[in-house]
Amino acid sequence: MTDTFQSSQPIYLQLADRLNRQIVSGELKPGDKLPSVRETAVSSKVNPNTVQRTYRELEASGIVESRRGQGTFVTENEDILLSIREKLKQEQIQNFIQVMHDMGYQNEEIKEGLQTYLEGGARHD
Amino acid sequence: MIEFKNVTKRYMTKTALRDVDLKLDKGKIIGLVGLNGAGKSTMMKLIAGLINPSKGSVELDGEKVTRRIASKVSYLSELDEYYSFYSVQQTIDFFATQFPDFNKEKAEEIRAYMNLDANTKVKHLSKGNRGRLKIILTLSREVPVLLMDEPLSGLDPLVRDSIVKGLITFVDTERQLVLLSTHQIMEVEMILDEVIAIKDGELVDHRNVEELRYDEQKGILEWMSSIYE
Amino acid sequence: MKAWLALVKKEFRVGLPIMLLAIVLFLVGLVVVTVSTYRFGYAWDAVGIIGLAWGGGHFFFMAIYMLYSLGVERKRLHLWLHNPMHASGLLAAKLVTGTVYMIISLLIVSIAAYVGGLNFVAFSDGTWFKIGMIAFVHVIALSIDFSVYVILAYVVFLLLGRYMSSFLSGTVVFIGWWVFVYLYFGLFSQSQFYTAISEWGRIDLGFVANSLHFDISITEALINMQGEEMSIYVGYYIVELITILIIYFIASWLLDKKVEV
Numbered sequence: 001m002t003d004t005f006q007s008s009q010p011i012y013l014q015l016a017d018r019l020n021r022q023i024v025s026g027e028l029k030p031g032d033k034l035p036s037v038r039e040t041a042v043s044s045k046v047n048p049n050t051v052q053r054t055y056r057e058l059e060a061s062g063i064v065e066s067r068r069g070q071g072t073f074v075t076e077n078e079d080i081l082l083s084i085r086e087k088l089k090q091e092q093i094q095n096f097i098q099v100m101h102d103m104g105y106q107n108e109e110i111k112e113g114l115q116t117y118l119e120g121g122a123r124h125d
Numbered sequence: 126m127i128e129f130k131n132v133t134k135r136y137m138t139k140t141a142l143r144d145v146d147l148k149l150d151k152g153k154i155i156g157l158v159g160l161n162g163a164g165k166s167t168m169m170k171l172i173a174g175l176i177n178p179s180k181g182s183v184e185l186d187g188e189k190v191t192r193r194i195a196s197k198v199s200y201l202s203e204l205d206e207y208y209s210f211y212s213v214q215q216t217i218d219f220f221a222t223q224f225p226d227f228n229k230e231k232a233e234e235i236r237a238y239m240n241l242d243a244n245t246k247v248k249h250l251s252k253g254n255r256g257r258l259k260i261i262l263t264l265s266r267e268v269p270v271l272l273m274d275e276p277l278s279g280l281d282p283l284v285r286d287s288i289v290k291g292l293i294t295f296v297d298t299e300r301q302l303v304l305l306s307t308h309q310i311m312e313v314e315m316i317l318d319e320v321i322a323i324k325d326g327e328l329v330d331h332r333n334v335e336e337l338r339y340d341e342q343k344g345i346l347e348w349m350s351s352i353y354e
Numbered sequence: 355m356k357a358w359l360a361l362v363k364k365e366f367r368v369g370l371p372i373m374l375l376a377i378v379l380f381l382v383g384l385v386v387v388t389v390s391t392y393r394f395g396y397a398w399d400a401v402g403i404i405g406l407a408w409g410g411g412h413f414f415f416m417a418i419y420m421l422y423s424l425g426v427e428r429k430r431l432h433l434w435l436h437n438p439m440h441a442s443g444l445l446a447a448k449l450v451t452g453t454v455y456m457i458i459s460l461l462i463v464s465i466a467a468y469v470g471g472l473n474f475v476a477f478s479d480g481t482w483f484k485i486g487m488i489a490f491v492h493v494i495a496l497s498i499d500f501s502v503y504v505i506l507a508y509v510v511f512l513l514l515g516r517y518m519s520s521f522l523s524g525t526v527v528f529i530g531w532w533v534f535v536y537l538y539f540g541l542f543s544q545s546q547f548y549t550a551i552s553e554w555g556r557i558d559l560g561f562v563a564n565s566l567h568f569d570i571s572i573t574e575a576l577i578n579m580q581g582e583e584m585s586i587y588v589g590y591y592i593v594e595l596i597t598i599l600i601i602y603f604i605a606s607w608l609l610d611k612k613v614e615v
Contacts, residue, residue: 004315005315006344007314007315007338007344007346008338008342008344008347009338009342010335010338010339011315011335011338013339038293041293042290042293042294045290045315045316046293046315046316047154047293047316047317047318048293049152049153049154049298049318050315050335053335136516136517137517170432170614173436175431175436175614176614176615177611177612191611192441192610193438193440195437196438200432200436202432202433202436204430204432206429206430206432206433207430207433208367208430210367219360219364222356222357222360222361223357223361223439224438225357
């Protein structure tokens with residue numbers, strides 16, 4: 001988590017996003033303990049208050065649970081993990097489609113392009 | 126926690142601050158920005174009780190600030206004059222005797238973290254290392270208010286980085302209020318909760334930084350350039 | 355109290371150069387005078403004279419000490435004044451250390467004055483001791499007394515320095531000083547009121563030497579010590595003590611409330 005944040009977007013959201021991705025990608029596994037607020041603050045060079053807020057947001061969405069006196073853990077609730085996974089997917093697709101639409105691509109073109117890309121994945125990757 | 130009530134500070138030839146009303150809450154790291162001579166140091170010294178307002182009042186927890194507020198405020202001047210005959214360790218020890226809230230273990234921890242040799246005489250320290258010493262002395266006090274006047278100025282990027290990390294590591298963000306003035310916005314941008322802009326002695330704006338990003342999609346630098354043009 | 359004692363320790367370190375300077379200057383003077391008078395056979399007399407003169411000069415010790423010590427702090431007022439301690443405590447730490455240094459320096463000087471003085475004054479041991487003690491105590495007391503006025507002057511100088519250049523504020527303080535001297539010593543201490551409040555509690559000191567008369571030529575030195583029966587008034591001391599306490603607290607108050615960094 002050493003890459004920098006965008007200064008024009010709320011840091012707590014960017015940090016939450018980052019953690020969500022790490023959880024979905026499996027970098028952080030269900031039941032894993034998150035670094036403490038201060039550790040995260042130091043490693044990502046942000047204000048501990050901001051990290052605190054990120055953890056609160058994540059907790060509210062259910063993806064992490066804080067256990068009194070022990071720290072914050074990635075949830076082991078499959079349903080929540082799946083829904084986050086789904087949510088991130090939808091977000092990415094939405095962004096992608098938005099950009100394509102803005103540039104004037106039609107749905108058919110997009111689908112075709114995606115299919116071609118994915119089928120010849122190895123070459124393009 | 127800290128409150129400026131209609132504060133004006135005049136010197137013989139100029140007005141350093143004019144009609145400033147301001148409230149600062151604990152548990153925040155607050156940046157104070159403004160051009161040279163805008164009144165940043167004046168504001169810091171007023172809170173430290175080292176100067177008195179010409180008009181209005183400065184209060185800490187409802188109590189009028191005097192010089193002896195030093196028991197609740199740790200003030201780091203932009204100057205770095207210490208007693209030159211002392212070594213780093215002796216300076217730390219001396220501070221520990223003057224402030225009952227000084228945490229010597231913490232000082233030792235920060236000193237080790239900052240990689241500052243304990244036995245070097247203060248007069249032989251480089252500017253960067255004097256900057257580090259200031260940070261040690263200021264952060265080792267367990268006080269409600271930390272005032273840091275230009276903690277990063279004139280220091281090379283490596284030192285600035287270690288100071289910023291030191292702040293994140295050693296400030297108790299739940300209990301302490303940190304007010305720091307700086308030109309180096311880039312370095313501290315990610316650690317500020319709030320930012321205060323002053324211009325020609327007047328308070329221009331006081332914002333929560335995350336809200337600023339959320340509401341206006343602006344970073345501090347963009348926000349500042351919209352203020353100072 | 356612990357904080358204050360630690361401050362005292364720091365003050366010893368801050369003020370050390372002044373004591374060293376006083377002793378070194380004295381020793382240099384001693385050597386110069388001894389060497390230059392040795393061949394005329396007056397070396398011991400010279401040692402005695404320089405001892406007495408340098409001892410009397412200690413009247414200025416505390417004032418110089420305070421000016422030096424406060425001058426050191428002036429460059430780092432943000433450090434010195436950023437302290438929860440009352441200003442009177444900050445100043446007291448300086449006064450105490452200065453006094454200790456002065457006593458050390460004065461003891462060294464006194465030895466020379468006594469050893470040298472034996473050569474030209476034939477007092478009984480008891481008289482020597484009495485005169486010595488009276489002189490010793492008075493030099494110390496007067497030096498501290500004088501330095502308290504100097505502290506106030508310096509604090510006013512710091513105060514005015516906020517509003518004008520240090521040259522100008524120095525000038526104002528200098529003029530103010532002499533105005534004060536005129537008002538206090540020229541008018542007030544000559545007044546009947548002052549006499550009334552201070553001339554009580556008479557103590558007879560007996561015979562006390564109060565002046566030296568030198569008659570020195572290249573071939574001989576005649577030194578006469580003249581003395582008389584002397585008495586003092588406790589009242590003078592009390593009035594002066596109260597005066598400097600007031601001055602001291604004014605200086606402390608100004609330092610606490612008005613001096614700005």
